[in-house]
Amino acid sequence: MEGTRTTQRKRRKFRAAPYLFCAPFFVTYIVFTLFAMGFTFYIGLTDWNGFGEMNYIGFDNYVRMFDFATDPRLLETLINTFLLMLLSMPVGIGIAVFLCFFIQKKSLKKKHVFRILYYLPALMTPVAVGLLWSILFDYDNGTINKILLALGIIQDNIYFLGTEWGCRFVLAFLLVWASFGSTVLFLSSALSNVPDEVIEAAYIDGAGPVRTYWSISLPVIRDVIIFIVITGMIGGFQMYDAPVLLFSSGPSGGLPYGGPNRACLTMMMLIYDEAFNAMHYGYGAALSYGMFLFVAAFSFTSMKLMTKKE
Amino acid sequence: MKTNRMATWKRRLVGRKGNDGLIFKIVLYVLLTGISFIFLYPLLSMLSMSIMSLEDLIDATIAWIPRNLTLSNYATAFNYMHFQEALKASLQVSVYPTIATVVSSALIGYGFAHFKFIGRKLLMGLMVATFLIPTVLTYIPTTVLYRDLSVFGIPLGLSESIRAFTIPAMLGNGIRQTIFILIFYQFFRIIPSDLYEAAAVDGSGVVRTFVTIAVPMAAPAFLICGLYSFVWYWNETTLARAYFGNTYTTLPMALEAYINTYRSLYAQGQVSLDTVSSTYNLGVQYAMTLITIAPLLGVYLFLQKWFVEGVDRSGIAGN
Numbered sequence: 001m002e003g004t005r006t007t008q009r010k011r012r013k014f015r016a017a018p019y020l021f022c023a024p025f026f027v028t029y030i031v032f033t034l035f036a037m038g039f040t041f042y043i044g045l046t047d048w049n050g051f052g053e054m055n056y057i058g059f060d061n062y063v064r065m066f067d068f069a070t071d072p073r074l075l076e077t078l079i080n081t082f083l084l085m086l087l088s089m090p091v092g093i094g095i096a097v098f099l100c101f102f103i104q105k106k107s108l109k110k111k112h113v114f115r116i117l118y119y120l121p122a123l124m125t126p127v128a129v130g131l132l133w134s135i136l137f138d139y140d141n142g143t144i145n146k147i148l149l150a151l152g153i154i155q156d157n158i159y160f161l162g163t164e165w166g167c168r169f170v171l172a173f174l175l176v177w178a179s180f181g182s183t184v185l186f187l188s189s190a191l192s193n194v195p196d197e198v199i200e201a202a203y204i205d206g207a208g209p210v211r212t213y214w215s216i217s218l219p220v221i222r223d224v225i226i227f228i229v230i231t232g233m234i235g236g237f238q239m240y241d242a243p244v245l246l247f248s249s250g251p252s253g254g255l256p257y258g259g260p261n262r263a264c265l266t267m268m269m270l271i272y273d274e275a276f277n278a279m280h281y282g283y284g285a286a287l288s289y290g291m292f293l294f295v296a297a298f299s300f301t302s303m304k305l306m307t308k309k310e
Numbered sequence: 311m312k313t314n315r316m317a318t319w320k321r322r323l324v325g326r327k328g329n330d331g332l333i334f335k336i337v338l339y340v341l342l343t344g345i346s347f348i349f350l351y352p353l354l355s356m357l358s359m360s361i362m363s364l365e366d367l368i369d370a371t372i373a374w375i376p377r378n379l380t381l382s383n384y385a386t387a388f389n390y391m392h393f394q395e396a397l398k399a400s401l402q403v404s405v406y407p408t409i410a411t412v413v414s415s416a417l418i419g420y421g422f423a424h425f426k427f428i429g430r431k432l433l434m435g436l437m438v439a440t441f442l443i444p445t446v447l448t449y450i451p452t453t454v455l456y457r458d459l460s461v462f463g464i465p466l467g468l469s470e471s472i473r474a475f476t477i478p479a480m481l482g483n484g485i486r487q488t489i490f491i492l493i494f495y496q497f498f499r500i501i502p503s504d505l506y507e508a509a510a511v512d513g514s515g516v517v518r519t520f521v522t523i524a525v526p527m528a529a530p531a532f533l534i535c536g537l538y539s540f541v542w543y544w545n546e547t548t549l550a551r552a553y554f555g556n557t558y559t560t561l562p563m564a565l566e567a568y569i570n571t572y573r574s575l576y577a578q579g580q581v582s583l584d585t586v587s588s589t590y591n592l593g594v595q596y597a598m599t600l601i602t603i604a605p606l607l608g609v610y611l612f613l614q615k616w617f618v619e620g621v622d623r624s625g626i627a628g629n
Contacts, residue, residue, distance in 0.1 A: 017425065017516045018421050018424075018425030018426075018427040018430070019421075019427065020421075021417050021418060021420055021421025021422075021425070022418055022421040022422060022430075022433060024414060024417070024418065024480070024481040024482045025414075025418045025421075025433070025437065025481070025482035025483075025491070026433060027481065028478060028481040028482055028483035029436060029437070029440075029482075029483070032448060032452060032478060032483045033440060033443065033448060033483070035451070036447070036448035036451040036452055036455075037443070037447055037448060039450075039451040040447055040448065040449075040450055040451055043450055043451070050454075095345075099341075099342070099345070102338050102341075102342070103342075112618070114342045114345075114346060115618060116614045116618065117346045117349050117350065118345070118346070118349055119614075119617065119618065119621075120349055120350075120353075120610070121349060123541050123545075123603075123606050123607075123610055123617070124545075124603055124606070125544070125545045125547075125562045125565075125602055125603055125606070126545060126547070127545075127547055127562050127565055127566050127569075127602075128562070128565065128599045128602055128603055131565075131569055131595070131599060132352045132356070132599070135592070135595075136352070143355065177348070177349070180349075181349075182621060185618060185621040185622065186621065189621065189622040237444070238444055238445070238446075240548050241547060241548060245566070245569065268444075268446060271446050271449075272446075272548070275449075275450055276552065281450055284450065285450050288444065288446040288447045288449065288450070289447070291444050291446060291447075292442075292443065292444055292447050295442060295444055296442050299442060
């Protein structure tokens with residue numbers, strides 16, 4: 001009692017302290033986030049090119065980006081991201097779920113070594129990753145083509161990066177590779193938190209290890225899987241460096257920005273290209289609001305859908 | 311007797327409930343090692359090609375082991391990148407912001423975790439909402455802010471990296487800083503209130519309580535946040551390019567510049583895989599890539615436990 005009263009008095013005495021601790025955050029939140037967001041919206045109402053005068057043009061930019069007949073690119077980036085996620089997520093999460101069945105076993109020695117190796121790509125500079133994969137899947141000289149030729153699986157080199165689905169496949173593969181480590185870490189740390197009693201109860205009821213894993217452990221960690229899917233999707237919208245480097249007029253002979261037919265153009269790439277390469281700051285700003293809309297809408301609906309299930 | 315021994319062997323090979331057999335273990339290790347190879351392959355092939363001479367690179371019969379070992383690719387790469395300056399720039403744009411991020415995140419996290427005050431819930435909600443706001447949404451105004459208006463350029467002698475990276479980080483608005491604030495918040499929350507009360511009884515003030523009680527208890531948070539912050543600032547090229555233009559060339563930016571030159575020369579037909587170019591070839595490209603990621607690999611090698619811990623405790627996704 002005595003102690004609590006003392007702290008209460010202390011707290012009353014230092015009432016300014018909490019605000020002082022949090023003030024930097026609040027001030028910058030106003031300047032860097034709220035003001036910046038408002039300013040971005042305002043830029044979207046102009047035809048600004050970044051240096052010259054800002055002419056107010058109304059909601060033209062905001063209307064134009066949803067007019068898919070004249071500029072289908074925003075819709076394309078949305079479809080691209082969904083396709084990429086459909087190609088990469090089931091595979092990545094599937095393999096991780098499969099592996100974690102074994103990794104969680106107590107008999108497995110040195111499991112941390114494997115986890116550490118799988119996590120390595122998460123730290124690699126995205127520029128380097130994009131470069132590496134463009135060389136791996138290069139048409140003339142790529143390692144993958146060499147291996148497939150040597151094994152006799154193909155007769156002629158495959159132009160992976162030169163076709164719509166080829167480059168989608170490459171980028172999806174890259175995504176699986178880059179995010180696999182963190183998926184495994186998330187899953188295995190969640191699995192280690194599943195209470196032993198639950199597992200033992202399942203064993204007593206006669207369920208085998210596979211059955212227990214599938215029907216007991218995985219449903220318990222469902223939230224973690226949802227988290228992985230949502231963050232992966234948001235990451236997909238914002239992906240930039242790796243896909244840019246994959247296609248920047250590469251050794252495969254002048255591939256367009258975003259790949260053939262813009263098949264791998266992400267939202268972030270579109271915004272960056274409009275604002276900083278084409279110097280259409282106004283349209284770029286409007287597009288970033290389009291992205292915000294999609295990210296928010298996606299996060300909310302997927303969270304609603306997935307938490308309601310069952 | 312014989313059947314008994316057979317049964318023992320069978321049990322060892324195939325295993326029984328709760329105890330895995332040898333066959334299972336071998337399959338498992340082969341599988342895990344095979345997958346590890348996929349993750350290591352790019353690194354290994356880079357390493358092997360970066361020490362190949364030009365002749366070996368062109369020679370199709372040489373896949374892994376170079377006939378002539380050479381470090382000339384590294385010499386070329388160091389020269390081309392202006393290694394010392396690039397390293398200095400890289401450290402400048404990653405170390406200072408990291409220190410700023412860690413200190414400010416600790417303070418802000420402590421503020422939210424330890425005190426109850428009016429508007430706390432609202433502020434925390436606003437903070438978590440930043441996860442939903444894509445960085446691009448604030449990207450153009452902040453770029454202009456740092457470049458033209460130089461609101462933060464008023465103090466004399468501050469360089470661009472300080473203005474655009476370190477000051478926002480100091481104020482709690484660095485790259486993906488929300489997650490660091492939340493990590494500290496979690497750490498500070500679980501400190502038993504008895505400790506604070508004891509300190510208060512001893513007449514310890516807010517600052518002293520923070521430094522002597524809270525900070526030591528959250529030591530792992532400092533390490534985890536510091537490591538991830540360092541990696542993310544080191545790897546940041548998009549923001550760096552927008553904010554700094556040509557004033558800084560970090561190692562990843564130097565690598566990018568080299569690749570772009572190489573590729574445009576290649577597209578114009580000035581360099582090809584068969585022509586011998588001492589500056590523009592795959593060996594140099596790989597050497598440069600390795601130089602760029604080497605510091606990260608080094609840090610990871612020694613402190614991997616803490617990276618993994620970061621994922622375990624807080625849900626940092628890396629990347």
